[in-house]
Amino acid sequence: xxxxxxxxxxxxxxxxxxxxxxxxxxQVHVQDGEVVDVHLRIFEPPRFFEAFLRGRAHTxxxxxxxxxxxxxxxxxQMSACLAIEDACGVSVxxxxxxxxxxxxxxxxxxxxxxxxxxxxxxxxxxxxxxIEMARDHRGLVESALRMKRAGNDLMTAVGGRAxxxxxxxxxxxxxxxxxxxxxxxxxxxxxxxxxxIAAVPVVSGFEFPDFEQPYPYLSLSSEHGYPLESGSLVASxxxxxxxxxxxxxxxxxxxxxxxxxxxxxDGEPYVVGPLARYSLNHSALSALARECAEAGGLGTxxxxxxxxxxxRTVELVHALDEAIxxxxxxxxxxxxxxxxxxxxxxGHGATEAPRGLLYHRYRIDDQGSILDVxxxxxxxxxxxxxxxxxxxxxxAHLDLTHEELTRQCEIAIRTxxxxxxxxxHFLDLRVEHR
Amino acid sequence: xxxxxxxxxxxxxxxxxxxxxxxRGDDAVGxxxxxxxxxxxxxxxxxxxDVAVHEDPSALPDVMSGRDIAVIVDAVRSGDGPGTVxxxxxxxxxxxxxxxxxxxxxxxxxxxxATVIELARTLDLLPARVVVVGxxxxxxxxxxxxxxxxxxxxxxxVESILGILRMxxxxxxxxxxxxxxxx
Numbered sequence: 195x196x197x198x199x200x201x202x203x204x205x206x207x208x209x210x211x212x213x214x215x216x217x218x219x220x221q222v223h224v225q226d227g228e229v230v231d232v233h234l235r236i237f238e239p240p241r242f243f244e245a246f247l248r249g250r251a252h253t254x255x256x257x258x259x260x261x262x263x264x265x266x267x268x269x270x271q272m273s274a275c276l277a278i279e280d281a282c283g284v285s286v287x288x289x290x291x292x293x294x295x296x297x298x299x300x301x302x303x304x305x306x307x308x309x310x311x312x313x314x315x316x317x318x319x320x321x322x323x324x325i326e327m328a329r330d331h332r333g334l335v336e337s338a339l340r341m342k343r344a345g346n347d348l349m350t351a352v353g354g355r356a357x358x359x360x361x362x363x364x365x366x367x368x369x370x371x372x373x374x375x376x377x378x379x380x381x382x383x384x385x386x387x388x389x390x391i392a393a394v395p396v397v398s399g400f401e402f403p404d405f406e407q408p409y410p411y412l413s414l415s416s417e418h419g420y421p422l423e424s425g426s427l428v429a430s431x432x433x434x435x436x437x438x439x440x441x442x443x444x445x446x447x448x449x450x451x452x453x454x455x456x457x458x459x460d461g462e463p464y465v466v467g468p469l470a471r472y473s474l475n476h477s478a479l480s481a482l483a484r485e486c487a488e489a490g491g492l493g494t495x496x497x498x499x500x501x502x503x504x505x506r507t508v509e510l511v512h513a514l515d516e517a518i519x520x521x522x523x524x525x526x527x528x529x530x531x532x533x534x535x536x537x538x539x540x541g542h543g544a545t546e547a548p549r550g551l552l553y554h555r556y557r558i559d560d561q562g563s564i565l566d567v568x569x570x571x572x573x574x575x576x577x578x579x580x581x582x583x584x585x586x587x588x589x590a591h592l593d594l595t596h597e598e599l600t601r602q603c604e605i606a607i608r609t610x611x612x613x614x615x616x617x618x619h620f621l622d623l624r625v626e627h628r
Numbered sequence: 629x630x631x632x633x634x635x636x637x638x639x640x641x642x643x644x645x646x647x648x649x650x651x652r653g654d655d656a657v658g659x660x661x662x663x664x665x666x667x668x669x670x671x672x673x674x675x676x677x678d679v680a681v682h683e684d685p686s687a688l689p690d691v692m693s694g695r696d697i698a699v700i701v702d703a704v705r706s707g708d709g710p711g712t713v714x715x716x717x718x719x720x721x722x723x724x725x726x727x728x729x730x731x732x733x734x735x736x737x738x739x740x741x742a743t744v745i746e747l748a749r750t751l752d753l754l755p756a757r758v759v760v761v762g763x764x765x766x767x768x769x770x771x772x773x774x775x776x777x778x779x780x781x782x783x784x785x786v787e788s789i790l791g792i793l794r795m796x797x798x799x800x801x802x803x804x805x806x807x808x809x810x811x
Contacts, residue, residue, distance in 0.1 A: 312739060323743075325743065325750055335750075339747075357684050358651065
């Protein structure tokens with residue numbers, strides 16, 4: 195595996211991608227120095243959530259869809275709640291929205307701390323994994339564990355559990371956390387915010403390949419600040435639209451090599467996630483997070499997926515900053531939840547999962563029975579862009595050895611923090627020269 | 629789910645952790661066994677063991693740090709018969725565990741148990757004695773109850789952990805073993 199990939203017919207392949215959630219692979223075919231085919235192959239079995247939600251009660255999707263993913267269950271709960279409440283014509287009080295935002299901060303802190311320090315940093319520091327990295331960067335790993343723990347404890351305080359929270363229901367929460375319960379987590383969050391701020395110069399000091407994405411970026415934009423728990427669609431193409439217009443622009447289609455649907459935005463590959471969110475919402479970051487972005491060498495936009503580790507660290511600062519702000523302002527709510535009586539209709543909901551925009555659509559009858567469901571997770575939306583990235587990256591780096599090129603391709607895929615389990619509700623990399 | 633009983637450490641700084649999700653079929657065996665161990669310790673008046681339940685193993689380095697012994701009970705799939713209870717010494721001084729670098733290594737927990745134990749070893753946070761008690765599982769489906777063989781193995785797993793704790797209390801220098809079947 196030391197031959198160059200500039201002539202002849204070869205396949206670069208990674209059979210099983212490491213440090214991604216779920217099962218998938220990548221195959222790149224190179225013919226006489228030209229990349230002719232790129233397949234992101236997702237062989238995690240389809241999970242049929244959309245099918246078995248049909249016939250269930252309109253109150254059930256938050257608990258059922260949370261099970262799609264152990265890393266971003268809050269995203270599924272929040273998008274499901276928004277879509278069902280939209281179908282039933284119910285708006286929740288602002289206190290409930292704020293508590294949802296706080297719970298979402300917990301999930302971002304958990305997920306970003308995991309990806310930045312355990313999944314992405316080893317790639318950029320040249321280690322096979324976090325354990326090997328910990329031998330030389332003990333402080334960084336210990337700090338990461340503390341930050342992740344802060345996220346876990348915030349999730350437990352608001353959601354009842356660190357994984358698959360049980361406190362979320364359509365219309366709000368089963369139980370409101372007491373102020374003292376939230377204040378108990380605050381010192382951890384303050385300490386974690388300092389550690390996240392200190393991590394910005396560390397991750398921005400890594401070496402990144404020169405690579406720019408030309409694809410459209412899509413995210414939410416919110417009047418309530420940097421988008422997490424609510425918002426409307428905004429794209430780098432200039433689009434601004436309500437969430438209910440999602441399917442007017444995004445088309446999902448089945449491809450033979452993947453168990454996850456591929457998506458296009460106005461006919462093109464597109465990107466959701468931290469880069470899109472940051473580039474379309476920079477001004478909505480907290481002042482502290484904007485200072486960190488500037489200190490980390492980021493402009494107001496970022497189009498290099500390898501630099502997404504800096505963007506995630508800035509978002510980690512923001513999530514911690516926002517969580518502290520929300521706790522300081524929390525004095526309870528009149529009711530933990532509001533009734534969401536069934537009515538026949540269709541509802542749309544989208545929130546910003548750590549990996550990007552997560553869209554849900556439900557059609558229910560007048561008894562609340564679910565007739566039709568659409569769940570479009572971020573990793574599925576990013577598949578076409580990942581393939582396009584791989585095509586451009588391999589073509590520009592065919593002078594690398596087969597082994598190094600394969601390694602770089604795998605790193606390129608991990609920059610997206612792909613969640614294959616979500617996408618099939620997705621990696622093996624093979625680069626074939628022929 | 630990070631429930632723990634903060635019992636005072638008196639004779640031995642010991643910790644039992646039930647790892648898993650109560651809502652995923654046989655993955656519930658860790659939390660169920662930990663709960664039964666907690667009840668047995670309370671009944672016997674023993675107050676020297678902390679018992680905790682975690683779905684996310686990444687909390688383990690922190691909660692294990694400073695203990696003399698940690699017992700982690702979790703559902704496993706090793707190819708043994710369903711409900712088979714095994715134990716493995718993985719503490720300080722024991723050989724490093726093989727860490728998977730394949731897809732799914734992150735698992736639904738984000739970081740898997742072997743990775744967390746090796747991280748704790750690298751960071752010098754691993755207790756001198758750590759025992760992983762595994763119950764061979766069959767079904768991890770969401771919303772399913774534990775399978776009959778795994779449910780039947782709960783009393784044996786509980787007794788095994790109580791036995792490990794009693795021996796550790798009597799002899800903190802109990803000789804480490806290797807993978808063994810119990811019962």
